[in-house]
Amino acid sequence: DAGVIQSPRHEVTEMGQEVTLRCKPISGHDYLFWYRQTMMRGLELLIYFNNNVPIDDSGMPEDRFSAKMPNASFSTLKIQPSEPRDSAVYFCASSLGTGPYEQYFGPGTRLTVT
Amino acid sequence: GNSVTQMEGPVTLSEEAFLTINCTYTATGYPSLFWYVQYPGEGLQLLLKATKADDKGSNKGFEATYRKETTSFHLEKGSVQVSDSAVYFCALGAGTALIFGKGTTLSVSS
Numbered sequence: 001d002a003g004v005i006q007s008p009r010h011e012v013t014e015m016g017q018e019v020t021l022r023c024k025p026i027s028g029h030d031y032l033f034w035y036r037q038t039m040m041r042g043l044e045l046l047i048y049f050n051n052n053v054p055i056d057d058s059g060m061p062e063d064r065f066s067a068k069m070p071n072a073s074f075s076t077l078k079i080q081p082s083e084p085r086d087s088a089v090y091f092c093a094s095s096l097g098t099g100p101y102e103q104y105f106g107p108g109t110r111l112t113v114t
Numbered sequence: 115g116n117s118v119t120q121m122e123g124p125v126t127l128s129e130e131a132f133l134t135i136n137c138t139y140t141a142t143g144y145p146s147l148f149w150y151v152q153y154p155g156e157g158l159q160l161l162l163k164a165t166k167a168d169d170k171g172s173n174k175g176f177e178a179t180y181r182k183e184t185t186s187f188h189l190e191k192g193s194v195q196v197s198d199s200a201v202y203f204c205a206l207g208a209g210t211a212l213i214f215g216k217g218t219t220l221s222v223s224s
Contacts, residue, residue, distance in 0.1 A: 004157075033211055042216045043158075043203070056211065091157050099207050100146040100165045105157030 004106035006092050012112045018080040021109045024073055025094030033103060034067055034077050035091040043091075049075065082113045116141045120204045120215035127194055127222050135189040135218045137178075137204035145208035147171075147180055147187040152201045152217070161189075161202070194222045 005024040013019055025032045033048040047057040052069045060067070064083070069075040079086055089110050093103040121136040139147065146165045150158040162171030167182035176191045187204060199222045204215040 043214050045211050045214075048211045093157075098209050098211065100163070101207070102148070102160045102163065103158075103212055105159065107157050 004092055004094055004104050006090075006106035006109050008109060009107065010110045010112075012114065013082055014114055015083055016081045017113075018078065019082045019086075019111060019113075021077040021090050021092075021111070023075045023077070023092030023106060025075070025092070026104055027073065029094035029096055029104070030072075031095045031097065031101075031103075032069060032075050033093040033095075034075070035093065036088045037091060037108075038088045046077070079111075082111075084113045087111055087113050116145065116206055116208050116213050118204050118206050118213050118215040120202075120218055123201075123217070123219040125218060125220045127220070129196055129222055129224050130193045131222075133189070133191040133194045133198075133220065135202055135204075135220070137187045137189065137215060139185050139187065139204075139206050141185075141206055141208055143208060145206045147178070148205040148207065148212065149176070149178055149187070149189050150203040150205060150214075152203065154200070158203060194220070196222050196224050198222050 007022045034046040037043045046059045047067045049069045067077045089108045091108045093105045095101045095103045117140045148163040149161040151161045152158045162173040164171040164180035170179045178187050178189045201217045201219050203217045205212045
């Protein structure tokens with residue numbers, strides 16, 4: 001298996017632009033997670049899905065952020081409009097379940113908003 | 115609620131030194147416990163895990179034992195290498211998304 005795939009790997013955009021991050025989970029995994037990592041705030045869970053349904057989006061920082069999972073093999077995280085404070089590395093992860101199940105992380109998307 | 119506390123870093127060691135990174139947790143029920151490692155420029159990857167009390171997880175020379183009596187899951191390695199330099203995260207799994215600690219940066223010099 002190719003693992004969790006994220007695109008793009010790097011994104012540089014100007015403040016006010018829309019940014020879309022993409023994730024393909026490992027086939028057969030029922031759970032998908034979006035995280036944000038910064039030096040200041042560490043690793044933060046933004047939202048997670050089970051069978052394509054959002055379960056907990058309490059970590060989404062504000063209405064500028066939205067996430068969708070239209071099918072079992074694809075998810076997007078959108079920021080509109082983007083701001084410099086959104087600059088971070090965004091990770092997608094997937095797993096077979098919760099509790100004892102391992103989460104598999106993608107390589108991340110490094111977002112820079114100027 | 116459930117939470118994980120791990121020691122603040124950075125931890126700086128010489129090659130072949132002994133490593134301990136402390137992790138304690140608060141949880142209801144019987145969670146699973148994990149250690150993840152993040153190498154520079156990469157995503158997190160599972161290092162080891164334990165799913166019940168007294169279990170020992172081990173991988174690549176690292177070990178951690180699930181201690182229910184002390185609610186701990188400390189990471190140890192007998193002889194660290196330069197290639198072990200990374201950020202280490204303790205995590206707890208209990209029916210929802212994993213709960214991660216803040217991470218401990220390990221730097222090993224030759």
